[in-house]
Amino acid sequence: METVETLLGSCVHKALERLYDGRLRGRRMSLAEVLAEFDAAWDGGWSDAVVIRDPSCGPQPQREAGRDCLRWYYEAYSPFDGDQTLGVEKRLGFPLEAGGATVRIEGIIDRLAQTPDGAYAVHDYKTTANLPTQAELDADWQLGIYDIAVRRAWPSAREVALVWHFARFRRSDESRRSQAQRRELLERLAALVSEILGDHRHAPRRGQLCGWCEYRDLCPLWAAAESLRGLSPARLKSDEGAALAGRYAELEAARHRLKDDLRRLELEIEALERDVVAFAEGRGLRGEAAGGAGESVLALACPEGELVVSRKDGYRVPSRAHFPELCEAIEAQLRAAPLWKEAAHLDLHRVMERYERGEWDAESRAAIERVLGEHQGHFAAACKTAVRFHRRKEPESE
Numbered sequence: 001m002e003t004v005e006t007l008l009g010s011c012v013h014k015a016l017e018r019l020y021d022g023r024l025r026g027r028r029m030s031l032a033e034v035l036a037e038f039d040a041a042w043d044g045g046w047s048d049a050v051v052i053r054d055p056s057c058g059p060q061p062q063r064e065a066g067r068d069c070l071r072w073y074y075e076a077y078s079p080f081d082g083d084q085t086l087g088v089e090k091r092l093g094f095p096l097e098a099g100g101a102t103v104r105i106e107g108i109i110d111r112l113a114q115t116p117d118g119a120y121a122v123h124d125y126k127t128t129a130n131l132p133t134q135a136e137l138d139a140d141w142q143l144g145i146y147d148i149a150v151r152r153a154w155p156s157a158r159e160v161a162l163v164w165h166f167a168r169f170r171r172s173d174e175s176r177r178s179q180a181q182r183r184e185l186l187e188r189l190a191a192l193v194s195e196i197l198g199d200h201r202h203a204p205r206r207g208q209l210c211g212w213c214e215y216r217d218l219c220p221l222w223a224a225a226e227s228l229r230g231l232s233p234a235r236l237k238s239d240e241g242a243a244l245a246g247r248y249a250e251l252e253a254a255r256h257r258l259k260d261d262l263r264r265l266e267l268e269i270e271a272l273e274r275d276v277v278a279f280a281e282g283r284g285l286r287g288e289a290a291g292g293a294g295e296s297v298l299a300l301a302c303p304e305g306e307l308v309v310s311r312k313d314g315y316r317v318p319s320r321a322h323f324p325e326l327c328e329a330i331e332a333q334l335r336a337a338p339l340w341k342e343a344a345h346l347d348l349h350r351v352m353e354r355y356e357r358g359e360w361d362a363e364s365r366a367a368i369e370r371v372l373g374e375h376q377g378h379f380a381a382a383c384k385t386a387v388r389f390h391r392r393k394e395p396e397s398e
Protein backbone atom coordinates (compact mmCIF):
# COMPACT_ATOMS: atom_id res chain seq x y z
CA MET A 1 0.00 0.00 0.00
CA GLU A 2 1.49 3.33 -1.06
CA THR A 3 0.77 6.41 1.02
CA VAL A 4 1.57 9.94 -0.01
CA GLU A 5 4.32 9.97 2.65
CA THR A 6 5.97 6.78 1.39
CA LEU A 7 5.76 8.08 -2.19
CA LEU A 8 7.52 11.29 -1.11
CA GLY A 9 10.26 9.26 0.62
CA SER A 10 10.85 6.94 -2.32
CA CYS A 11 10.98 9.83 -4.83
CA VAL A 12 13.56 11.72 -2.73
CA HIS A 13 15.62 8.52 -2.45
CA LYS A 14 15.39 7.97 -6.19
CA ALA A 15 16.57 11.52 -7.01
CA LEU A 16 19.54 11.20 -4.60
CA GLU A 17 20.37 7.78 -6.01
CA ARG A 18 20.59 9.33 -9.48
CA LEU A 19 22.70 12.19 -8.13
CA TYR A 20 25.31 9.85 -6.60
CA ASP A 21 25.16 7.38 -9.48
CA GLY A 22 26.17 10.34 -11.63
CA ARG A 23 29.00 11.25 -9.24
CA LEU A 24 30.29 7.65 -9.46
CA ARG A 25 30.56 8.17 -13.21
CA GLY A 26 32.26 11.56 -12.77
CA ARG A 27 29.19 13.66 -13.54
CA ARG A 28 27.70 16.36 -11.31
CA MET A 29 23.98 16.98 -11.74
CA SER A 30 22.55 20.46 -11.31
CA LEU A 31 19.86 21.12 -8.74
CA ALA A 32 17.33 21.54 -11.56
CA GLU A 33 18.22 18.07 -12.85
CA VAL A 34 17.84 16.55 -9.39
CA LEU A 35 14.42 18.19 -9.01
CA ALA A 36 13.45 16.97 -12.47
CA GLU A 37 14.35 13.40 -11.38
CA PHE A 38 12.13 13.86 -8.34
CA ASP A 39 9.24 15.19 -10.44
CA ALA A 40 9.55 12.32 -12.90
CA ALA A 41 9.52 9.77 -10.06
CA TRP A 42 6.52 11.51 -8.48
CA ASP A 43 4.53 11.62 -11.71
CA GLY A 44 5.37 7.98 -12.38
CA GLY A 45 4.37 6.89 -8.87
CA TRP A 46 1.26 9.01 -8.39
CA SER A 47 -2.15 7.43 -8.90
CA ASP A 48 -5.59 7.57 -7.28
CA ALA A 49 -4.60 4.48 -5.31
CA VAL A 50 -2.06 6.47 -3.29
CA VAL A 51 -3.53 6.80 0.19
CA ILE A 52 -3.88 10.24 1.78
CA ARG A 53 -4.57 9.68 5.48
CA ASP A 54 -4.41 13.32 6.50
CA PRO A 55 -6.43 15.46 4.07
CA SER A 56 -4.55 18.58 5.23
CA CYS A 57 -1.34 17.02 3.79
CA GLY A 58 -2.54 16.36 0.26
CA PRO A 59 -0.40 15.61 -2.79
CA GLN A 60 0.66 19.16 -3.64
CA PRO A 61 2.07 20.11 -0.19
CA GLN A 62 3.83 16.74 -0.01
CA ARG A 63 5.36 17.18 -3.44
CA GLU A 64 6.61 20.63 -2.44
CA ALA A 65 7.99 19.18 0.81
CA GLY A 66 9.94 16.60 -1.21
CA ARG A 67 11.39 19.29 -3.48
CA ASP A 68 12.35 21.34 -0.39
CA CYS A 69 14.15 18.32 1.09
CA LEU A 70 16.23 17.99 -2.07
CA ARG A 71 16.96 21.72 -2.26
CA TRP A 72 18.31 21.66 1.31
CA TYR A 73 20.39 18.55 0.72
CA TYR A 74 21.85 19.88 -2.51
CA GLU A 75 22.82 23.21 -0.98
CA ALA A 76 24.28 21.53 2.13
CA TYR A 77 26.45 18.97 0.33
CA SER A 78 27.19 20.36 -3.13
CA PRO A 79 29.69 19.76 -4.81
CA PHE A 80 29.48 16.28 -3.26
CA ASP A 81 33.20 15.62 -3.10
CA GLY A 82 33.69 15.49 0.69
CA ASP A 83 33.94 11.71 0.51
CA GLN A 84 34.15 8.83 -1.94
CA THR A 85 30.85 7.07 -2.62
CA LEU A 86 31.33 3.30 -2.50
CA GLY A 87 27.80 2.42 -3.43
CA VAL A 88 24.22 3.68 -3.57
CA GLU A 89 21.31 1.48 -2.57
CA LYS A 90 24.01 -0.95 -1.49
CA ARG A 91 22.76 -4.35 -0.31
CA LEU A 92 24.85 -5.78 2.52
CA GLY A 93 24.23 -8.51 5.05
CA PHE A 94 25.63 -11.24 7.23
CA PRO A 95 24.61 -14.68 8.54
CA LEU A 96 23.25 -14.95 12.07
CA GLU A 97 22.87 -18.05 14.22
CA ALA A 98 19.56 -17.90 16.04
CA GLY A 99 16.92 -20.34 17.27
CA GLY A 100 18.91 -23.32 16.01
CA ALA A 101 19.02 -21.96 12.46
CA THR A 102 21.24 -19.73 10.38
CA VAL A 103 19.39 -16.78 8.95
CA ARG A 104 20.67 -13.99 6.75
CA ILE A 105 20.24 -10.43 7.98
CA GLU A 106 20.22 -7.99 5.08
CA GLY A 107 19.67 -4.33 4.47
CA ILE A 108 20.01 -1.78 1.72
CA ILE A 109 22.19 1.19 2.60
CA ASP A 110 21.07 4.43 0.95
CA ARG A 111 24.67 5.48 0.38
CA LEU A 112 27.92 4.00 1.62
CA ALA A 113 30.96 6.26 1.52
CA GLN A 114 34.54 6.50 2.70
CA THR A 115 36.12 9.71 3.95
CA PRO A 116 39.71 10.69 3.06
CA ASP A 117 40.94 9.41 6.46
CA GLY A 118 39.63 5.93 5.66
CA ALA A 119 36.51 5.96 7.85
CA TYR A 120 33.33 4.43 6.43
CA ALA A 121 30.08 6.32 6.55
CA VAL A 122 26.59 4.88 6.26
CA HIS A 123 24.17 7.57 5.02
CA ASP A 124 20.44 7.27 5.49
CA TYR A 125 17.90 9.76 4.12
CA LYS A 126 14.80 10.46 6.17
CA THR A 127 11.80 12.49 5.04
CA THR A 128 9.59 11.82 8.04
CA ALA A 129 8.05 14.61 10.06
CA ASN A 130 9.47 13.16 13.30
CA LEU A 131 12.90 14.04 14.58
CA PRO A 132 14.37 11.36 16.89
CA THR A 133 16.51 12.30 19.87
CA GLN A 134 20.24 11.51 19.95
CA ALA A 135 19.53 8.74 22.48
CA GLU A 136 17.05 7.18 20.04
CA LEU A 137 19.60 7.37 17.23
CA ASP A 138 22.27 5.79 19.44
CA ALA A 139 19.87 2.89 20.05
CA ASP A 140 18.65 2.61 16.44
CA TRP A 141 18.74 -0.97 15.17
CA GLN A 142 18.60 -0.30 11.44
CA LEU A 143 21.87 1.60 11.09
CA GLY A 144 23.42 -0.42 13.93
CA ILE A 145 22.88 -3.51 11.75
CA TYR A 146 24.40 -1.71 8.73
CA ASP A 147 27.44 -0.91 10.89
CA ILE A 148 27.92 -4.64 11.58
CA ALA A 149 27.33 -5.52 7.91
CA VAL A 150 29.98 -3.00 6.77
CA ARG A 151 32.53 -4.40 9.23
CA ARG A 152 31.79 -7.95 8.06
CA ALA A 153 32.20 -6.89 4.42
CA TRP A 154 35.42 -4.94 5.11
CA PRO A 155 37.04 -6.47 8.20
CA SER A 156 39.76 -3.80 8.11
CA ALA A 157 37.17 -1.05 8.77
CA ARG A 158 38.07 0.69 12.03
CA GLU A 159 35.61 3.60 12.07
CA VAL A 160 32.02 3.48 10.81
CA ALA A 161 29.97 6.64 11.12
CA LEU A 162 26.21 6.28 11.02
CA VAL A 163 24.71 9.42 9.48
CA TRP A 164 21.04 10.33 9.18
CA HIS A 165 19.91 13.20 6.96
CA PHE A 166 16.62 14.50 8.33
CA ALA A 167 15.82 16.55 5.26
CA ARG A 168 12.56 18.05 6.50
CA PHE A 169 14.44 19.41 9.51
CA ARG A 170 17.41 20.50 7.37
CA ARG A 171 19.89 18.70 9.59
CA SER A 172 22.17 15.66 9.70
CA ASP A 173 22.89 13.64 12.84
CA GLU A 174 25.51 11.04 13.55
CA SER A 175 26.07 8.08 15.86
CA ARG A 176 28.98 5.67 16.40
CA ARG A 177 28.79 2.29 18.07
CA SER A 178 31.31 0.64 20.36
CA GLN A 179 32.25 -3.01 20.10
CA ALA A 180 30.18 -3.74 23.23
CA GLN A 181 27.13 -2.05 21.68
CA ARG A 182 27.54 -4.08 18.49
CA ARG A 183 27.82 -7.30 20.51
CA GLU A 184 24.70 -6.42 22.51
CA LEU A 185 22.77 -5.60 19.33
CA LEU A 186 23.73 -8.97 17.82
CA GLU A 187 22.52 -10.76 20.97
CA ARG A 188 19.22 -8.90 20.96
CA LEU A 189 18.81 -9.52 17.25
CA ALA A 190 19.42 -13.26 17.72
CA ALA A 191 16.87 -13.33 20.57
CA LEU A 192 14.28 -11.58 18.40
CA VAL A 193 14.92 -13.88 15.45
CA SER A 194 14.48 -16.97 17.65
CA GLU A 195 11.26 -15.52 19.04
CA ILE A 196 9.99 -14.89 15.50
CA LEU A 197 11.02 -18.37 14.35
CA GLY A 198 9.18 -19.92 17.28
CA ASP A 199 6.06 -17.77 16.99
CA HIS A 200 3.61 -19.10 14.48
CA ARG A 201 0.74 -16.85 15.41
CA HIS A 202 0.26 -13.31 14.22
CA ALA A 203 -1.97 -11.56 16.71
CA PRO A 204 -2.56 -8.11 15.25
CA ARG A 205 -3.35 -5.39 17.74
CA ARG A 206 -5.53 -2.63 16.47
CA GLY A 207 -4.14 0.74 17.50
CA GLN A 208 -3.55 4.31 16.43
CA LEU A 209 -0.64 3.31 14.21
CA CYS A 210 -2.87 1.09 12.06
CA GLY A 211 -3.87 4.19 10.12
CA TRP A 212 -0.27 4.68 9.02
CA CYS A 213 0.76 1.03 8.75
CA GLU A 214 2.17 -0.07 5.40
CA TYR A 215 1.20 -3.70 5.97
CA ARG A 216 -2.56 -3.30 6.14
CA ASP A 217 -3.00 -5.26 2.93
CA LEU A 218 -1.19 -8.19 4.59
CA CYS A 219 -2.52 -7.74 8.14
CA PRO A 220 -5.31 -10.24 9.01
CA LEU A 221 -7.17 -7.38 10.65
CA TRP A 222 -7.39 -5.10 7.62
CA ALA A 223 -6.65 -7.27 4.57
CA ALA A 224 -10.33 -7.79 3.67
CA ALA A 225 -11.14 -4.07 3.94
CA GLU A 226 -8.02 -3.10 2.01
CA SER A 227 -8.91 -5.45 -0.84
CA LEU A 228 -12.09 -3.40 -1.41
CA ARG A 229 -10.34 -0.05 -1.48
CA GLY A 230 -11.00 1.87 -4.70
CA LEU A 231 -13.94 -0.32 -5.84
CA SER A 232 -16.97 1.46 -7.25
CA PRO A 233 -20.10 1.69 -5.02
CA ALA A 234 -21.83 -0.83 -7.33
CA ARG A 235 -19.01 -3.38 -6.98
CA LEU A 236 -18.91 -2.74 -3.24
CA LYS A 237 -22.61 -3.57 -2.90
CA SER A 238 -22.02 -7.02 -4.36
CA ASP A 239 -19.47 -7.84 -1.66
CA GLU A 240 -21.16 -9.58 1.27
CA GLY A 241 -18.85 -8.08 3.91
CA ALA A 242 -19.21 -4.58 2.47
CA ALA A 243 -23.01 -5.02 2.35
CA LEU A 244 -23.05 -6.01 6.04
CA ALA A 245 -20.85 -3.06 6.97
CA GLY A 246 -23.07 -0.76 4.90
CA ARG A 247 -26.21 -2.00 6.66
CA TYR A 248 -24.46 -1.57 9.99
CA ALA A 249 -23.59 2.00 9.01
CA GLU A 250 -27.27 2.71 8.26
CA LEU A 251 -28.45 1.29 11.59
CA GLU A 252 -25.68 3.07 13.42
CA ALA A 253 -26.75 6.36 11.83
CA ALA A 254 -30.38 5.63 12.87
CA ARG A 255 -29.20 4.89 16.40
CA HIS A 256 -27.35 8.21 16.50
CA ARG A 257 -30.47 10.03 15.33
CA LEU A 258 -32.55 8.34 18.05
CA LYS A 259 -29.95 9.18 20.67
CA ASP A 260 -30.01 12.81 19.55
CA ASP A 261 -33.80 12.80 19.74
CA LEU A 262 -33.63 11.21 23.20
CA ARG A 263 -31.11 13.79 24.37
CA ARG A 264 -33.31 16.62 23.08
CA LEU A 265 -36.30 15.09 24.85
CA GLU A 266 -34.35 14.77 28.10
CA LEU A 267 -33.26 18.41 27.89
CA GLU A 268 -36.84 19.43 27.29
CA ILE A 269 -37.99 17.39 30.28
CA GLU A 270 -35.23 18.90 32.44
CA ALA A 271 -36.35 22.41 31.45
CA LEU A 272 -39.94 21.49 32.14
CA GLU A 273 -38.97 20.05 35.53
CA ARG A 274 -37.33 23.35 36.43
CA ASP A 275 -40.58 25.15 35.54
CA VAL A 276 -42.57 22.65 37.61
CA VAL A 277 -40.27 23.08 40.63
CA ALA A 278 -40.45 26.89 40.32
CA PHE A 279 -44.22 26.62 40.15
CA ALA A 280 -44.27 24.31 43.18
CA GLU A 281 -42.00 26.63 45.13
CA GLY A 282 -44.33 29.50 44.25
CA ARG A 283 -47.03 27.49 45.94
CA GLY A 284 -44.84 26.98 49.00
CA LEU A 285 -44.36 23.32 48.02
CA ARG A 286 -47.36 22.62 50.17
CA GLY A 287 -48.12 19.24 51.59
CA GLU A 288 -46.92 17.49 54.65
CA ALA A 289 -43.62 15.74 55.07
CA ALA A 290 -45.21 12.53 53.90
CA GLY A 291 -42.00 10.83 52.84
CA GLY A 292 -40.41 11.01 56.26
CA ALA A 293 -38.09 13.56 57.86
CA GLY A 294 -36.92 16.31 55.59
CA GLU A 295 -39.23 15.48 52.65
CA SER A 296 -42.15 17.58 51.40
CA VAL A 297 -44.45 16.78 48.52
CA LEU A 298 -46.78 18.58 46.11
CA ALA A 299 -48.96 16.84 43.57
CA LEU A 300 -50.13 18.57 40.38
CA ALA A 301 -53.04 16.95 38.67
CA CYS A 302 -53.99 16.86 35.01
CA PRO A 303 -56.47 14.72 33.05
CA GLU A 304 -53.76 12.13 32.34
CA GLY A 305 -52.63 11.74 35.94
CA GLU A 306 -50.59 13.43 38.63
CA LEU A 307 -47.27 15.05 38.70
CA VAL A 308 -45.67 14.67 42.09
CA VAL A 309 -42.99 17.13 43.14
CA SER A 310 -41.06 16.17 46.22
CA ARG A 311 -38.18 17.76 48.01
CA LYS A 312 -35.85 15.84 50.26
CA ASP A 313 -32.63 16.78 51.96
CA GLY A 314 -29.58 15.14 50.46
CA TYR A 315 -27.40 15.16 47.36
CA ARG A 316 -28.10 14.54 43.76
CA VAL A 317 -25.38 12.64 41.94
CA PRO A 318 -24.37 13.34 38.35
CA SER A 319 -25.17 10.41 36.11
CA ARG A 320 -22.39 8.70 34.19
CA ALA A 321 -24.58 8.49 31.09
CA HIS A 322 -25.02 12.24 30.93
CA PHE A 323 -21.75 13.48 32.43
CA PRO A 324 -19.09 10.83 31.69
CA GLU A 325 -16.13 13.25 31.84
CA LEU A 326 -17.27 14.83 35.07
CA CYS A 327 -17.74 11.39 36.65
CA GLU A 328 -14.26 10.35 35.56
CA ALA A 329 -12.73 13.50 37.04
CA ILE A 330 -14.55 12.90 40.32
CA GLU A 331 -13.36 9.29 40.39
CA ALA A 332 -9.78 10.39 39.78
CA GLN A 333 -10.07 12.67 42.81
CA LEU A 334 -11.48 9.92 45.00
CA ARG A 335 -9.05 7.23 43.95
CA ALA A 336 -6.38 8.33 46.43
CA ALA A 337 -8.83 8.24 49.36
CA PRO A 338 -9.12 5.11 51.55
CA LEU A 339 -12.80 4.84 50.65
CA TRP A 340 -11.88 3.87 47.12
CA LYS A 341 -11.09 0.29 48.09
CA GLU A 342 -14.58 0.00 49.55
CA ALA A 343 -16.47 1.85 46.88
CA ALA A 344 -14.65 1.15 43.67
CA HIS A 345 -16.09 -1.33 41.26
CA LEU A 346 -13.54 -3.90 40.23
CA ASP A 347 -13.68 -4.31 36.46
CA LEU A 348 -13.00 -8.01 35.97
CA HIS A 349 -12.91 -7.70 32.19
CA ARG A 350 -9.98 -5.34 32.42
CA VAL A 351 -8.27 -7.45 35.07
CA MET A 352 -8.41 -10.54 32.83
CA GLU A 353 -7.43 -8.63 29.68
CA ARG A 354 -4.32 -7.41 31.43
CA TYR A 355 -3.67 -10.91 32.79
CA GLU A 356 -3.83 -12.30 29.23
CA ARG A 357 -1.39 -9.66 28.10
CA GLY A 358 0.99 -10.56 30.95
CA GLU A 359 0.81 -7.05 32.42
CA TRP A 360 0.32 -7.92 36.09
CA ASP A 361 3.16 -8.39 38.57
CA ALA A 362 3.93 -11.84 40.06
CA GLU A 363 1.83 -11.27 43.21
CA SER A 364 -1.23 -10.14 41.25
CA ARG A 365 -0.83 -13.02 38.78
CA ALA A 366 -0.73 -15.51 41.66
CA ALA A 367 -3.91 -13.97 43.15
CA ILE A 368 -5.69 -14.18 39.78
CA GLU A 369 -4.58 -17.79 39.34
CA ARG A 370 -5.99 -18.65 42.79
CA VAL A 371 -9.32 -17.12 41.74
CA LEU A 372 -9.22 -19.03 38.45
CA GLY A 373 -8.61 -22.28 40.35
CA GLU A 374 -11.41 -21.70 42.86
CA HIS A 375 -14.02 -20.41 40.38
CA GLN A 376 -13.15 -22.40 37.32
CA GLY A 377 -16.75 -22.67 36.14
CA HIS A 378 -17.16 -18.89 36.00
CA PHE A 379 -13.97 -18.31 34.05
CA ALA A 380 -14.42 -20.78 31.23
CA ALA A 381 -12.26 -19.88 28.22
CA ALA A 382 -14.47 -18.06 25.77
CA CYS A 383 -14.27 -16.50 22.36
CA LYS A 384 -14.94 -12.82 22.99
CA THR A 385 -16.72 -11.01 20.21
CA ALA A 386 -17.29 -7.28 20.08
CA VAL A 387 -18.99 -5.37 17.31
CA ARG A 388 -18.58 -1.59 17.07
CA PHE A 389 -18.99 0.75 14.18
CA HIS A 390 -16.35 3.32 13.40
CA ARG A 391 -17.29 5.81 10.78
CA ARG A 392 -14.48 6.65 8.41
CA LYS A 393 -13.69 10.34 8.13
CA GLU A 394 -14.15 11.35 4.56
CA PRO A 395 -11.31 13.48 3.26
CA GLU A 396 -12.40 17.02 2.49
CA SER A 397 -12.59 17.66 -1.20
CA GLU A 398 -9.94 20.15 -2.34
Ligand code: SF4
Pocket residue numbers: 204205206207209210211213214215216219220221222
Ligand atom coordinates in the same frame (compact mmCIF):
# COMPACT_ATOMS: atom_id res chain seq x y z
S1 SF4 B 1 -2.42 -2.71 10.52
FE1 SF4 B 1 -2.04 -4.75 11.43
S2 SF4 B 1 0.17 -4.99 11.32
FE2 SF4 B 1 -0.24 -2.82 11.00
S3 SF4 B 1 -0.12 -1.85 13.03
FE3 SF4 B 1 -2.28 -2.39 12.72
S4 SF4 B 1 -2.49 -4.46 13.62
FE4 SF4 B 1 -0.28 -4.11 13.36
